[in-house]
Amino acid sequence: MNLLLAGSFGPEERLAWTRALQQVLPTHRLVADEPALQALGREHIDVALVANPAPGSLQGLPRLRLIQSLWAGVDRLLADPTLPAGVPVARMVDPAMNAAMAETALWAVLSLHRGFFDYQGQQRQALWQQRPQRRADEVAVTVLGFGQMGRAVAQRLAAQGYRVAAWRREPAPADTGAAPPAVPAGVDLQAGLAALPALLARTEVLVNLLPLTASTRGLLDARCFAALPRGAAVVNLARGAHLVEADLLAALASGQLRHAVLDVFQTEPLPAEHAFWQHGHITVLPHAAALTDERSAAAVVADNLARLVCGEPLRHLVQAQRGY
Ligand code: NAP
Ligand code: GLV
Numbered sequence: 001m002n003l004l005l006a007g008s009f010g011p012e013e014r015l016a017w018t019r020a021l022q023q024v025l026p027t028h029r030l031v032a033d034e035p036a037l038q039a040l041g042r043e044h045i046d047v048a049l050v051a052n053p054a055p056g057s058l059q060g061l062p063r064l065r066l067i068q069s070l071w072a073g074v075d076r077l078l079a080d081p082t083l084p085a086g087v088p089v090a091r092m093v094d095p096a097m098n099a100a101m102a103e104t105a106l107w108a109v110l111s112l113h114r115g116f117f118d119y120q121g122q123q124r125q126a127l128w129q130q131r132p133q134r135r136a137d138e139v140a141v142t143v144l145g146f147g148q149m150g151r152a153v154a155q156r157l158a159a160q161g162y163r164v165a166a167w168r169r170e171p172a173p174a175d176t177g178a179a180p181p182a183v184p185a186g187v188d189l190q191a192g193l194a195a196l197p198a199l200l201a202r203t204e205v206l207v208n209l210l211p212l213t214a215s216t217r218g219l220l221d222a223r224c225f226a227a228l229p230r231g232a233a234v235v236n237l238a239r240g241a242h243l244v245e246a247d248l249l250a251a252l253a254s255g256q257l258r259h260a261v262l263d264v265f266q267t268e269p270l271p272a273e274h275a276f277w278q279h280g281h282i283t284v285l286p287h288a289a290a291l292t293d294e295r296s297a298a299a300v301v302a303d304n305l306a307r308l309v310c311g312e313p314l315r316h317l318v319q320a321q322r323g324y
Helices: 011-024 034-040 095-114 116-124 148-159 193-201 222-227 245-254 294-310
Strands: 002-007 029-031 047-051 066-069 140-144 163-168 187-191 205-208 232-236 257-262 282-284
Touching (some): 002 011, 029 034, 066 294, 095 116, 095 257, 095 294, 148 163, 163 193
Parallel strands (some): 002 029, 002 047, 047 066, 140 205, 163 187, 232 257, 257 282
């Protein structure tokens, strides 16, 4: 098969992907740049391997049978009005990414719980002052989203001793007849919008790992912050458009929220003049909570391509009507 690699890669990243994919897919032809695509002809491409490609880049591929995302989140891909209709889209699901996300979430929650971000602020003022030391089981953390990332995060936080709740759309997966995986020990799993207010009311640290859809866009807003206990903290590791940025600044200014850890933003890269950079109660990461590891992700791609070749069911297909 002819595979098109498309996305917003830097030169080194493109090379790393090319090497990793060629290693696990030696019998397929990888078309990794525009000159190679022009030489082959767009009409010969069978599969597109994409990492946040520019809108329109998958047009004019009449033989396309699969769009395999190299990113976990497919919101930008699905928002492309020129996305070829009827071609299945699979997203990246890689345990290595889930583990990386769990590490980031643990760092954020631990730092909030033990006041390490506050100590960083104190260091800048040469201020020697100890803060109360609470136990992990006294800290209530809610994880919004209980999918690939949310489940791994909830499990990791519960294993660390936190009082963990998680929130999903449906009580059980709507898309499979298979028995749902067991809920990790120590995780209180809730489902549906009706459960949210009571959950938020007992949440000290809110970790967002929802996909960006019409129902979740702007969910982290003034109403959500007001439903949290005063002095709660927010960790957004999912998508920038989940958060209403002005509402966050207002909630921090009023003391309703005490700190936010943000990895994702409405505009990325975060503009140099943005208020978040210098804010004493916001910790900024450059969309680095869980990068795709091309070594393990290439194996995930190879597995799905083998399934395509054999006519077996593809894994991790996106359901367009639910948006994730
Ligand atoms: P996923 O496996 O598709 O899981 C989505 C979860 O969200 C599911 O539990 C789903 O509920 C729940 N959900 C969806 N819509 C909902 C709604 N309206 N109300 C309540 N729950 C809802 O997604 P994932 O792979 O874990 O990815 C999670 C997020 O992380 C995405 O936004 C992705 O873009 C982001 N991400 C960020 C980074 C980074 O580096 N910052 C890296 C990778 C991914 P059901 O279980 O009922 O379906
Ligand atoms: C990163 O944000 C991803 O969706 O893989």
